[in-house]
Amino acid sequence: xxxxxxxxxxxxxxxxxxxxxxxxxxxxxxxxxxxxxxxxxxxxxxxxxxxxxxxxxxxxxxxxxxxxxxxxxxxxxxxxxxxxxxxxxxxxxxxxxxxxxxxxxxxxxxxxxxxxx
Numbered sequence: 001x002x003x004x005x006x007x008x009x010x011x012x013x014x015x016x017x018x019x020x021x022x023x024x025x026x027x028x029x030x031x032x033x034x035x036x037x038x039x040x041x042x043x044x045x046x047x048x049x050x051x052x053x054x055x056x057x058x059x060x061x062x063x064x065x066x067x068x069x070x071x072x073x074x075x076x077x078x079x080x081x082x083x084x085x086x087x088x089x090x091x092x093x094x095x096x097x098x099x100x101x102x103x104x105x106x107x108x109x110x111x112x113x114x115x116x117x
Contacts, residue, residue, distance in 0.1 A: 008077075008079050008082050011079050012079070012082075012083065012086045016090075019034060019087075019090055020090070023090070023094050031091055031094060031095075034087055034090055034091050034094075035087075035091060037083075037087050038083075038084050038087035038088050038091070041080060041081060041083045041084035041087065042084045044080060044081060045075060045081040045084070048074050048075060048078075048081065049075060052070060052071075052074065053067075054067075054070075054071050054075065
């Protein structure tokens, strides 16, 4: 059960150069492509959940095992549904990379407090 996360991470790890090289070479306009892909994956998860009637629930509260297995197979274990968080992480990493030499407009104390939280 716990190896699914490792398999999804490994698939996304191998797909990372497909996004990182265009981000490096073509820069800012490719971030739009990354965010559109993230939006599509979120939309895909919503569509799958809406069509199949999945609701926000605790798995232990549902007596229908077919519904639970369908949710796990189509939402929880699916790479294309889990890819949204990875794409947002790629985007935030790119933004931090671009802003690394700029001075932060925040006060030093406020900045450290945000890091602690």
